[in-house]
Structures are given as C-alpha cells and as structure tokens.
Amino acid sequence: MKRKASVDKSLCVACGCCVKVCPRAAISVPNGINAVIDEALCVGCGKCAKECPASVISLEEADNES
Amino acid sequence: MKAKKKWYDHLWIFSLTYLILGFVNILFAWLGMICFIVPLVISICWGNKAYCNKFCGRGQLFSMLGGHFGLSRKKDMPKWMKSKYFRYGFLIFFFTMFFIMLWNTYLVFAGQRPLGQKIKLLWTFKVPWHWAYHGTVFSDGVAQFAFGFYSIMLTSTILGYVTMILFKPRSWCVYCPMGTMTQLICKAKKRDEVTDRS
Numbered sequence: 515m516k517r518k519a520s521v522d523k524s525l526c527v528a529c530g531c532c533v534k535v536c537p538r539a540a541i542s543v544p545n546g547i548n549a550v551i552d553e554a555l556c557v558g559c560g561k562c563a564k565e566c567p568a569s570v571i572s573l574e575e576a577d578n579e580s
Numbered sequence: 581m582k583a584k585k586k587w588y589d590h591l592w593i594f595s596l597t598y599l600i601l602g603f604v605n606i607l608f609a610w611l612g613m614i615c616f617i618v619p620l621v622i623s624i625c626w627g628n629k630a631y632c633n634k635f636c637g638r639g640q641l642f643s644m645l646g647g648h649f650g651l652s653r654k655k656d657m658p659k660w661m662k663s664k665y666f667r668y669g670f671l672i673f674f675f676t677m678f679f680i681m682l683w684n685t686y687l688v689f690a691g692q693r694p695l696g697q698k699i700k701l702l703w704t705f706k707v708p709w710h711w712a713y714h715g716t717v718f719s720d721g722v723a724q725f726a727f728g729f730y731s732i733m734l735t736s737t738i739l740g741y742v743t744m745i746l747f748k749p750r751s752w753c754v755y756c757p758m759g760t761m762t763q764l765i766c767k768a769k770k771r772d773e774v775t776d777r778s
Contacts, residue, residue: 525662525663527662527667527760527763528632528633528766529632529639529750529753529756530629530633530634531643531750531753533633534633543628543629543633545627545766545769545770546627546628546630546632546762546763546766547763547767547770565748565750566748567657567747567749567750567751567752567753568657569656569662569748570662
C-alpha cells in the first residue's frame with residue numbers, strides 16, 4: 515500500500531505553499547481554487563502536509579493503486 | 581533535489597524594503613498599492629492565484645523567517661481560524677477598516693480635518709510617526725493616505741508575524757484578505773465559465 519497526499523478542498527486557501535515544496539512537481543493550483551495532487555507523481559513524502567499553513571493536506575493510503 | 585530559484589523567489593526583498601522605507605519616508609507607503617492591485621488584476625484577467633503561488637513577497641518573508649530561520653513553532657492552527665466564517669469575516673472587517681481609512685483621507689483632502697502624523701497599529705494603538713514625514717508637494721490628503729495605508733500594512737505584518745511564530749510560517753496566507761478575495765474571484769470566474777459553456 516502506498517501513501518499519497520490528499521487535500522481537503524473545502525478548506526484549501528490555494529496559497530500554493532505546497533507547490534513550492536513538492537520535490538516531484540506533483541501539485542498545482544488550477545484556476546486558483548484549490549491545490550490538486552497528481553497521484554501518479556506523488557511519492558507520499560509528506561513535505562506538502564508539513565508546509566500547508568492550514569494543515570489541510572494529509573497522507574492517505576491509496577490501496578486501489580498498484 | 582532542490583528546484584532552481586526563479587527571479588520571483590526573491591521578491592521578499594521588495595517586501596522587506598517596503599517595510600523599512602515606511603520608517604524613512606511615509607510617502608513610500610503608496611508603493612504598497614502594488615500588493616493590492618497586482619493580485620486583483622491577475623485573478624480578474626487570468627483567473628488564477630499566481631500572485632499568492634509565486635510572487636507574494638510577504639509570504640516568502642514569512643516562509644524564510646519561520647522556516648529557514650526557525651522562528652515558527654510549526655504547529656497546526658486552531659480549526660476556527662481556517663473556517664470560512666473567520667476568513668470571510670476577517671475579509672469584511674479588513675475592508676471596512678480600509679474604507680474608514682479612505683474616508684479619513686477624504687476628510688483631510690477636503691480640508692475638514694488636519695493631517696494626523698500617526699500610525700495606527702492593530703486598529704487601536706496610535707504611534708507618533710512624524711519623524712518619517714518630510715512634507716509633501718501634493719495635498720495633505722496624499723500624506724494622510726500614506727499614513728493610513730502603512731498602518732494597514734504594518735498591522736497585517738504584525739498579525740502575520742505573530743501567527744507565523746505560533747503556527748506554520750505562512751499562517752497569514754490562510755486569513756490574508758487579499759488571498760481570500762482573489763480565491764473568491766477565481767471561484768466566481770470558474771463558475772461563470774462552466775455556466776457559459778452549458
């Protein structure tokens with residue numbers, strides 16, 4: 515089972531702090547609404563979760579992925 | 581692997597210089613309008629938060645002080661602080677105070693009130709600031725706006741600094757009125773786009 519970052523979209527402020535720290539460029543803030551994580555690129559390092567000023571990113575088990 | 585720094589990663593220098601210039605000559609406070617106009621223009625014209633995401637110098641400053649220099653406890657902020665009630669409430673409060681400041685500026689322009697050479701911190705404490713005022717070639721109202729605007733900028737910096745220490749470095753971003761407003765604009769723009777298509 516792999517762990518992937520997951521954003522609570524309803525509370526995301528779209529500041530982009532997570533985008534800056536992601537070592538895999540897996541996060542974007544399309545249309546300035548909320549952060550979106552590309553699960554194919556995410557390695558679950560948790561840097562974004564640590565950086566997020568609102569603490570609305572968590573690492574979750576992505577068991578349906580290979 | 582660290583990403584290569586771009587030119588805009590150094591905009592914290594602008595924010596820091598701005599804060600210092602307010603102590604030298606208050607008229608420099610007008611430059612702060614850039615931080616109000618640019619994010620609005622970007623969100624209205626392009627429908628994104630590139631300002632917050634890339635260019636915001638204040639965010640970079642907090643990120644540096646809190647992250648690099650370790651001045652932040654890096655704890656989670658309380659739940660109410662990231663709620664929409666608080667964010668939208670703070671936005672309304674902030675702009676109410678902003679318009680009161682504009683009204684006071686108008687009164688000085690209109691000659692109904694003398695120029696107050698003071699900075700108002702946290703909307704409450706008046707601090708003498710005459711030493712940063714060396715006269716103006718324009719109306720006194722121009723200087724009054726500078727005092728008022730710098731008060732807002734310094735107040736929000738102080739608030740951001742306190743929450744930087746208590747919570748994550750860029751805690752200010754969560755309740756930053758400009759950030760909340762540009763996000764609302766982006767959401768509204770996206771909604772229009774979707775309804776236009778259907």
